[in-house]
Amino acid sequence: MGADFVQFSLTPILIGTFAAIACALPGNFLILRRQALIGDAISHVVLPGIVVAFLVTGTVAAVPMLIGAAGAAIVAVVLIEAVRRLGRIEPGAAMGVVFTTMFAAGVLILERTDTSSVHLDVEHALMGNLETLVWFRAEGWASLLDPVALASLPEELPRMAIVCALILGLMLLFWRWLKIATFDEGFAEAVGIPAGAVGFGLVIVAAIAAVAAFDAVGSIIVIAMFICPPAAARLMTNQLEAQVAWSVVFAALSAVLGYVFAGYGPLWFGAQNAVSAAGMIATVSGVVLGLACLYGPHRHRVGEGRAPAP
Amino acid sequence: MAPLLDALLLQAGYNAALVAVGAALLGFAAGASGTFLFLRKRALVSDAVAHATLPGIALAFIVMVAMGGDGRSLVGLLAGSAITAWIGLLAIEAIVRHTRLAEDTAIGAVLGVFFGLGVVLLTVVQVMGSGRQAGLEGFLLGSTAGMLFQDAVIIALGGAVAVGLTWVFRRPMLLVAFDADYAAATGHDLRRIDLAMMGLVLAVTVIGLKLVGLILIVALLIIPPVTARFWTDRAMSMIWISGAMGALSGYLGAALSASAPALPTGPIIVLVAAGLFTASLLVAPGRGVLATLIRHRRFQHRVHRRQGLLALAAHHPIREGYTLRLLAREGLVRADGVATETGRAQAAKIARDERRWQVAREIHQDAGLTGRYDGLTPIEQVFTADEIAEFDRRLGPPKAVGAT
Secondary structure: OOHHHHHHHHHHHHHHHHHHHHHHHHHHHHHHOOOHHHHHHHHHHHHHHHHHHHHHHOOOOHHHHHHHHHHHHHHHHHHHHHHHHHHOOOHHHHHHHHHHHHHHHHHHHHHHOOOOOOOOOHHHHHHOOHHHOOOOOOOOHHHHHOHHHHHOOOOHHHHHHHHHHHHHHHHHHOHHHHHHHHHOHHHHHHOOOOHHHHHHHHHHHHHHHHHHHHHHHOHHHHHHHHHHHHHHHHOOOOOHHHHHHHHHHHHHHHHHHHHHHHHHHHHHOOOOOOOOHHHHHHHHHHHHHHHHHHHOOOOOOOOOOOOOOO | OHHHHHHHOOOOOHHHHHHHHHHHHHHHHHHHHHHHHHHOOOOOHHHHHHHOHHHHHHHHHHHHHHOOOOOOOHHHHHHHHHHHHHHHHHHHHHHHHHOOOOHHHHHHHHHHHHHHHHHHHHHHHHHHOOOOOOOOOHHHHOOOOOOOHHHHHHHHHHHHHHHHHHHHOHHHHHHHHHOHHHHHHOOOOHHHHHHHHHHHHHHHHHHHHHHHOOOOHHHHHHHHHHHHHOOOOOHHHHHHHHHHHHHHHHHHHHHHHHHOOOOOHHHHHHHHHHHHHHHHHHHOOOOOHHHHHHHHHHHHHHHHHHHHHHHHHOOOOOOOHHHHHHHHHOOOEOOOOOEOHHHHHHHHHHHHHHHHHHHHHHHOOOHHHHOOOOOOOOHHHOOOHHHHHHHHHHHOOOOOOOOO
C-alpha cells in the first residue's frame, strides 16, 4: 500500500468506482420500470456515436466523443419509439432491431475509415482501458496534497467524479417525482407530475452515465453496472431509499474487488500478467448478484405472481 | 457493379462463394427459429445467449491447449460456447423463477456478467497464447476471411438441423407463443417447450458465431421475423417469409462484402436485413406506414364527403376548407359553395339513406345488421332491395329536400 499503489492502482480504482456508482444510480429506476435493457441498447449505440464524432472532428478528444455518443443514444431512443409505434412492434424487438442496426453501422464506418493513427477500435470500445489510467506523477500518499502532481491526474477521474456527482444531485433533486412516477404513473399524472418527461429524463441521465463511463471503462461495465448492483439491492430490501443505498455499496464493492482481483489475483496463482479489470468488475458484480439471488432476505416474489409453494 | 455481380453469381472465388452460401443458410435458420422468439415476445433473450457464448469460447480454447491441442478447432470452440450459453440461459430462467426480478433484469445481468467473464478469459488467452495468434477476437464481430470448406459444412449442417427442428416443434412452440396459459392447461410442459425454443436459438447463435460474430448474431434472429410480420398475419407463412428474408440478407450481405475491400461481412448482413426491414415498414400492405396513411386518407375522404353532402341536404353552409375542395373536385358544389345539380341529387340520396337507416334501426332489433350503421356503409350493402322498399313505404312518399 505504498507509492506503487497510489501511482498505479488508486486512480483506476476511483474511476471504476465512480463509473459503477454513476451507472447503478439510474439503474435502480430502470429495473423497477422494466426498462433494464435500455442500458444494453445505449451501450451498443455509443459506438456509432463516437465513430461519427471522430469522422466529423478528426480527433479522439473527449468532448466531441461524449457529444456524439449522447447524440447516438438520443437517436436510438427516438428510433426505438418510432419503430414501436409505426410498426406496432413490441418494445423488446423494436429495441433489438434498432441497436443492432446502429452497432453494425458503427462497425462498418469504423472499418471504412482510416483510424490507424488513433486509438479507436471495437475492442477498445468494448473493454475500455481502465488499467492504463495511471497517475504517473504520484510518488506516494503525500502526492494527494501536492498541486503539481494533482494537476497530472488522468482527466477521466475528475470527469467521472463530476458526472457521478451530477447524477446523484439530479436524483436527489427529483427524488419525489422519480419515486412516484416509477411506481404509479397514473397517480403521478393525476397529481401533476410530468411522468412522461421524468421517464425520458431518466433515459437521458442513463445515457450520460453510460457515455461517461464508457469512455473510461468500456461498455461491459456499463451494462453490468446498470443492472447487477440495483438488482442485487432489490433482493435486499423493500425500501427504495435502502435499495439505492445498497446498490451504491454493491457497485463500489464490485469496482474495488474487481480491480484488485484483476490486478493482483493472477499473481496469487503464480501467473505473471493481470487480466481485464473491466471484465473482472462485471464478473464480481455478477457474483454479488448471484449471492443475493441465493441468500437475499427479500429475494422471493410476494403477492400476486408468486410461484406456488413447492 | 461487376464485382458485385460476380459475387452474386458465386463467381467471385471459392471462399466468397462458400461464405455466401453459408450466410444464406444461416440467415434462413435464424429467421425461421427467431419467429417463435418474436411471437413469444422474448426477442432479447437471444442477446443474452449470444453474449454468454464468449466465456465458453475462451474456456474451450484454454482446455484444448491444456490438453496439448492447437486450440483453434472450430467444433471444439463452438461446443464450449454452447455450454456457457446454455448455462446463461438456465441462469436467466432460474432468476426469473426463483426471485422477484423481472425477465429483462435477468437478461441484462446475464448478458453483462457473462460477457465480462468472457473478456477476462480472453485476456488470459492472450497471455498464454504468446507466440501463436489465437484469433478468438474474430468471434466478436465474425471473420470470414479464412473460412474453410469444413466450416461452411458445419454451418450448413447446423442450419439444416435448426430448420428441421423448427419444423418438428412448430405446433407446440406456436401454441406457447400465442397462448401460454392455454398450452399449460392442455397439458403441455411450458418450461420444456420454452427451453426447446431457446435451445434452437442457441444452436443458431453458435453456428453463426464464426460468420456474423456474437454481438450481431442477435440481429439475424430479431430483424427477419419483425420484417416478416409486416407481410402476413399467418404464423406458418411468417416462419417461411422470415426465413427467406434472413436468407436474402445473408446472401446479399455476403456478396456485397465480397465485392469490395473493407466491407466486414457481419455488419453488412445486418445492414441489408435492416434495409429490408425499413422497406417493409414503409411499403408493406396492411401494416406498413404507407398503407396505413392511404387507409387514413381514404377514410378521411369518405367522412368529409358524407358530412359535406349532409350539410348540403340540410342547406347548411359548408365552411370547412377540405370538405369544400373535396366536393368541388367531384363537381358537387360550385366554387362559391352552392350545390350543383349532381350535388343536390347526391345530397338527397345521402339524406334519404340516412332516413332509411333510422327506420331500419327502429324495426330491426338484430344488432348484427343495424350495428353496422357507422354512417359510411351504404345501406344497400346491409339490407336487401325488398327490405329497403319496406323502409321507403314506412317513410312515405319522397318530399323535396329540406322541406320537412
